[in-house]
Amino acid sequence: MKKLIIFAALSVVFTFYCGEEKKEEPKEEALVPIDPKDDIGIGPVKSMQLADIDGKLVKEGEKVFKLKCAACHKMTKRLVGPPLEDVTKRRRPEWIMNMILNPIEMIQKNATANALLKQYTAPMAQQNLTEQEARSVLEYFRKYDSGKK
Amino acid sequence: MKKKTLITIVALSLLAAVAGFANCGAGAGGGKSIAERAFVPPGQYDEFYGMISGGFSGQLSIIGLPSGRTLKVIPVFTQDGEKAYGYNEETKPMLMTSHGFIPWGDSHHPDISQTNGELDGRWVFINENNTPRIARIDLSIFETVEIIEIPHAAGNHASPYLTENTEYVVASTRFGIPTPQRDMPVNQYKGNFKGMTSFVKVGKDGRMDLEKEGFQILMPGFDYDKAHPGRGKSHGWFFFTTYNVDEGHTLLEVNASQKEKDYIAAINWKKAEEYLKAGKFETWNTNFAHNVYDEHTHMATTSWGKKVRVLDPSKLPGLVYFLPIKKSPHGCDVDPTGEYIVGSGKLEAQATAHSFTKMLKAIEEKKFDGEAYGIPVLNYEAVLAGEVKTGLGPLHTEFDGEGHAYTSFFISSEIVKWKLGTWEVVDRKPTFYSVGHLMIPGGNSRKPFGKYLLAMNKITKDRYLPTGPEVNHSAQLFDISGEKMVMINDFPTHGEPHYAAGIPASKIKDRSVKIFKLEDNKHPYAVKTPEKTRVVRKGKEVHVYMGMIRSHFVPDVIEGIKVGDTVYFHLTNFEQDYDVPHGFAMMGQQSSELLVMPGQTETSVWYPKKPGVWPFYCTDFCSALHQEMQGYVRVSAAGSNVPIKYTLDDDPVDVE
Numbered sequence: 001m002k003k004l005i006i007f008a009a010l011s012v013v014f015t016f017y018c019g020e021e022k023k024e025e026p027k028e029e030a031l032v033p034i035d036p037k038d039d040i041g042i043g044p045v046k047s048m049q050l051a052d053i054d055g056k057l058v059k060e061g062e063k064v065f066k067l068k069c070a071a072c073h074k075m076t077k078r079l080v081g082p083p084l085e086d087v088t089k090r091r092r093p094e095w096i097m098n099m100i101l102n103p104i105e106m107i108q109k110n111a112t113a114n115a116l117l118k119q120y121t122a123p124m125a126q127q128n129l130t131e132q133e134a135r136s137v138l139e140y141f142r143k144y145d146s147g148k149k
Numbered sequence: 150m151k152k153k154t155l156i157t158i159v160a161l162s163l164l165a166a167v168a169g170f171a172n173c174g175a176g177a178g179g180g181k182s183i184a185e186r187a188f189v190p191p192g193q194y195d196e197f198y199g200m201i202s203g204g205f206s207g208q209l210s211i212i213g214l215p216s217g218r219t220l221k222v223i224p225v226f227t228q229d230g231e232k233a234y235g236y237n238e239e240t241k242p243m244l245m246t247s248h249g250f251i252p253w254g255d256s257h258h259p260d261i262s263q264t265n266g267e268l269d270g271r272w273v274f275i276n277e278n279n280t281p282r283i284a285r286i287d288l289s290i291f292e293t294v295e296i297i298e299i300p301h302a303a304g305n306h307a308s309p310y311l312t313e314n315t316e317y318v319v320a321s322t323r324f325g326i327p328t329p330q331r332d333m334p335v336n337q338y339k340g341n342f343k344g345m346t347s348f349v350k351v352g353k354d355g356r357m358d359l360e361k362e363g364f365q366i367l368m369p370g371f372d373y374d375k376a377h378p379g380r381g382k383s384h385g386w387f388f389f390t391t392y393n394v395d396e397g398h399t400l401l402e403v404n405a406s407q408k409e410k411d412y413i414a415a416i417n418w419k420k421a422e423e424y425l426k427a428g429k430f431e432t433w434n435t436n437f438a439h440n441v442y443d444e445h446t447h448m449a450t451t452s453w454g455k456k457v458r459v460l461d462p463s464k465l466p467g468l469v470y471f472l473p474i475k476k477s478p479h480g481c482d483v484d485p486t487g488e489y490i491v492g493s494g495k496l497e498a499q500a501t502a503h504s505f506t507k508m509l510k511a512i513e514e515k516k517f518d519g520e521a522y523g524i525p526v527l528n529y530e531a532v533l534a535g536e537v538k539t540g541l542g543p544l545h546t547e548f549d550g551e552g553h554a555y556t557s558f559f560i561s562s563e564i565v566k567w568k569l570g571t572w573e574v575v576d577r578k579p580t581f582y583s584v585g586h587l588m589i590p591g592g593n594s595r596k597p598f599g600k601y602l603l604a605m606n607k608i609t610k611d612r613y614l615p616t617g618p619e620v621n622h623s624a625q626l627f628d629i630s631g632e633k634m635v636m637i638n639d640f641p642t643h644g645e646p647h648y649a650a651g652i653p654a655s656k657i658k659d660r661s662v663k664i665f666k667l668e669d670n671k672h673p674y675a676v677k678t679p680e681k682t683r684v685v686r687k688g689k690e691v692h693v694y695m696g697m698i699r700s701h702f703v704p705d706v707i708e709g710i711k712v713g714d715t716v717y718f719h720l721t722n723f724e725q726d727y728d729v730p731h732g733f734a735m736m737g738q739q740s741s742e743l744l745v746m747p748g749q750t751e752t753s754v755w756y757p758k759k760p761g762v763w764p765f766y767c768t769d770f771c772s773a774l775h776q777e778m779q780g781y782v783r784v785s786a787a788g789s790n791v792p793i794k795y796t797l798d799d800d801p802v803d804v805e
Contacts, residue, residue, distance in 0.1 A: 066679075069669055079798060125729075128664070
């Protein structure tokens with residue numbers, strides 16, 4: 001009898017606990033509005049000053065992009081991740097750098113990256129680019145987007 | 150009644166708990182309980198790497214100590230379907246020998262490379278007993294990178310053991326054989342069979358060489374069992390135990406133990422180098438495989454050794470001496486100072502220590518008791534340092550660097566700790582059961598790390614939950630930091646460990662490679678970017694250059710393959726992050742999976758036999774969408790004219 005009471009009490013606690021956790025689950029939400037002016041993302045890059053496009057860096061960036069990114073990203077079409085055309089118009093350079101350098105934390109904590117994960121389902125892979133390599137990829141994107149004007 | 154039982158149980162439990170604590174041993178283990186001494190909390194690392202031979206598994210286990218966690222099993226001499234070792238095209242050459250491809254081996258004694266007699270953690274070497282070979286494992290990638298076959302040998306047991314600057318790794322013959330091999334009656338063994346002993350040169354890059362800088366010594370046809378290099382003052386000498394100096398060829402368990410004493414062979418390899426320089430060698434023609442894995446091409450190749458330099462000790466004075474030892478010895482172990490050479494006559498009730506200093510004096514004063522095949526036999530009393538009256542059946546001795554030796558006793562199932570020089574017994578502890586080899590990290594070097602001792606047992610019986618007639622071999626770990634040994638862990642092992650090597654984790658872990666850089670990949674069939682992936686037909690041969698990344702293959706739909714083709718899948722893993730391997734398996738393929746590390750390329754062959762559409766998939770859970778990582782190959786009948794076509798997302802792979 002005593003055992004039964006304890007069991008019942010525990011069940012109540014457990015049920016209550018479960019109920020509480022459910023409450024904390026994030027609500028269904030639409031894509032987070034993206035404000036390229038504010039969102040720098042989370043990661044090593046806090047602020048950037050961009051100069052004119054550096055042709056040498058663009059070439060480096062194209063090489064790195066093909067080697068470490070192109071398996072999942074095309075410019076004009078969705079493959080695994082989003083098409084990257086105009087990415088420099090949609091996102092701040094710091095955000096792009098941080099997404100490349102720190103994707104795991106970004107998809108968990110950055111609302112924009114998290115919304116993209118929901119839309120594209122596959123998490124962005126950590127490809128361990130150096131900051132210099134990521135910078136060159138950004139330059140490649142800048143060149144690509146500028147050429148389209 | 151019930152209450153009484155309860156009280157009894159509680160009382161017994163308390164007693165057991167108290168006894169357990171008492172068992173901790175004063176002064177040792179920092180006052181920690183036995184459990185605390187072996188326990189490594191979640192998320193923390195072991196203090197030592199243990200490298201335990203797999204014996205008849207042919208592999209090498211990497212075990213964390215003191216926890217006993219299995220960190221990895223490295224395939225060495227046996228094919229491993231898990232890692233595609235010996236199955237993929239890149240590693241098949243590793244198992245090539247002069248007898249052809251051999252899928253299995255018997256791995257025995259790991260030995261870690263040394264500099265100035267101390268473990269340096271660059272490589273671990275291990276011998277193969279059945280078809281004589283020595284392998285080298287690179288401890289930055291924990292993979293087998295080289296295997297050399299030893300010619301003119303059989304039963305490569307007294308091996309691989311390294312000199313104290315990794316100048317040489319040795320190999321010797323456990324089964325006397327006609328040398329060179331020839332067809333002759335077995336009962337004419339005596340005097341006709343030989344026991345070739347090899348000194349394989351190890352280069353600065355670790356590469357082994359027998360043909361140019363290595364050499365062989367044509368020893369009498371005894372059975373060479375274990376070996377140990379000299380240390381410090383005895384550097385330049387190498388010691389080998391022999392049994393069957395009777396030269397029996399049948400029923401050896403009786404016929405090899407007739408004489409009261411066998412020998413330890415003391416080989417002066419510095420003298421051998423002088424004789425080689427003076428040209429006092431014969432060049433023998435031979436044929437042996439030398440297989441080398443290249444970390445940059447991710448590929449092994451076989452080359453063939455054709456010649457070897459042979460020294461004849463019966464004609465070369467000062468090259469070899471025999472030290473008598475109680476009959477049928479196994480272990481041959483030199484203490485960290487290089488002074489004592491401990492031999493263990495495995496049927497006796499004692500271990501015997503000879504003195505290096507006395508040996509040199511006896512040689513100088515020519516204190517010989519005859520000779521064997523032209524090799525002087527030194528007088529037993531003249532070289533003897535001490536006899537340790539111990540248990541029954543000593544096998545092997547390790548050292549703690551504090552002046553103690555630890556000898557395993559197979560017959561009496563115990564470890565005896567004794568003091569070098571005074572030969573007094575300090576402690577003895579039982580093992581479960583029939584202990585073979587012991588290992589103290591660095592215990593065969595100049596600088597042992599005398600904190601733990603691992604006992605590897607030959608018999609397990611009731612030690613763990615039963616698993617049918619076959620049970621894994623047991624190992625027990627002792628804390629030896631105090632005067633008394635304390636057993637702190639007990640775990641099953643893989644295969645049959647014959648010996649182990651141990652090293653502080655700090656000497657290796659920070660050099661451990663995490664990924665292979667894609668840009669450094671020199672594999673001839675690598676593809677580094679998705680737009681270069683392709684399918685190429687060359688007659689009936691089809692080469693598929695395929696990429697992998699979380700979580701798809703590129704290309705993932707292939708058409709134009711025909712029954713009767715030989716299809717090579719060359720898989721490159723595009724990932725550049727730690728611990729993201731991808732696997733590959735093709736339905737109906739008569740081979741193993743591939744398991745491709747980031748930045749690596751591996752190849753497997755498929756012989757499609759039936760028309761249809763056949764799936765392939767990633768075998769290693771790689772991401773949340775791992776289950777989606779799959780593809781199809783369309784196979785058409787032989788002679789059909791479906792063209793080669795390969796796509797991803799129904800687009801060409803180089804779209805854009």
